[in-house]
Amino acid sequence: xxxxxxxxxxxxxxxxPRGIDPRGPRFAAALTAVLLLVTAVLGFGGxxxxxxxxxxxxxxLFAWGAIAGVARHPFGLLFRAAVRPRLDPPxxxxxxxxxxxxxxxGLIVTGTGVVLGLAGLxxxxxxxxxxxxxxxxxxxxxxxxxxxxxxxxxxxxxxIRHA
Numbered sequence: 001x002x003x004x005x006x007x008x009x010x011x012x013x014x015x016x017p018r019g020i021d022p023r024g025p026r027f028a029a030a031l032t033a034v035l036l037l038v039t040a041v042l043g044f045g046g047x048x049x050x051x052x053x054x055x056x057x058x059x060x061l062f063a064w065g066a067i068a069g070v071a072r073h074p075f076g077l078l079f080r081a082a083v084r085p086r087l088d089p090p091x092x093x094x095x096x097x098x099x100x101x102x103x104x105x106g107l108i109v110t111g112t113g114v115v116l117g118l119a120g121l122x123x124x125x126x127x128x129x130x131x132x133x134x135x136x137x138x139x140x141x142x143x144x145x146x147x148x149x150x151x152x153x154x155x156x157x158x159x160i161r162h163a
Contacts, residue, residue, distance in 0.1 A: 019093020020071055022143070025102075027083055028065075028075035029139035032058065032106070036133035043126025051125045052117045058132075059110040065103030070096055073103070097162070102139075102147020106132055 035058055043051035065073040071080075113128020135146045154160040 018096075020076075020096045020099070021079075021084055021090045022092075022094045023087065023090060024076050024079040024084070025070055025099040025145065026140055026143055027079045028070065028073060029136045029145075031075050032061070033133055033136035033140050036129045036136055039129035040126045040133055043122070043129060048117070048122040048125065051129070052114065052122070055110055055117065055125050055129055056114045058129075059107060059114050062103050062107035062110055066100060066107050070099045070103065098148035098151040099145060101151040101160075102135075102145050105147035105150060106135070109135075 035054065039051050039054045039058065042054065061074065065076075070076050109128055109132045113125050113132075116124030116128075138144045138146060151160065155162040
């Protein structure tokens with residue numbers, strides 16, 4: 001696929017997903033890492049209600065990415081509108097399915113922290129934020145997406161069908 005191809009997830013239900021600029025998920029991971037770090041600091045610092053509210057907002061962002069795809073995620077839209085026009089075209093595009101799956105993993109981790117926080121375990125909020133922060137930081141700083149690696153392992157194990 002050529003680097004000039006647009007960042008859209010699909011042309012239709014049966015069409016394979018188009019490629020995305022790999023710098024987009026890294027940009028989103030950087031923004032997410034900052035939010036998660038703030039959440040962890042708030043939670044470990046005793047601002048339980050603020051940490052819980054912020055983690056719930058982050059979980060909603062992960063849900064958006066997991067359901068709508070990374071190309072339609074607010075941070076993906078911001079990247080395409082404000083950052084990508086200022087960059088050279090990427091050398092190659094990547095499959096959006098692994099980063100979208102990574103959003104689902106982020107939702108599971110942060111959602112678990114929110115549910116446990118609401119259930120009266122306030123320490124779960126900063127712990128979940130710290131775990132998610134580590135994954136987001138690895139993606140942002142080193143282009144190593146843990147959720148993408150899990151996706152690829154599940155494809156190889158034939159748990160997920162990769163068209």
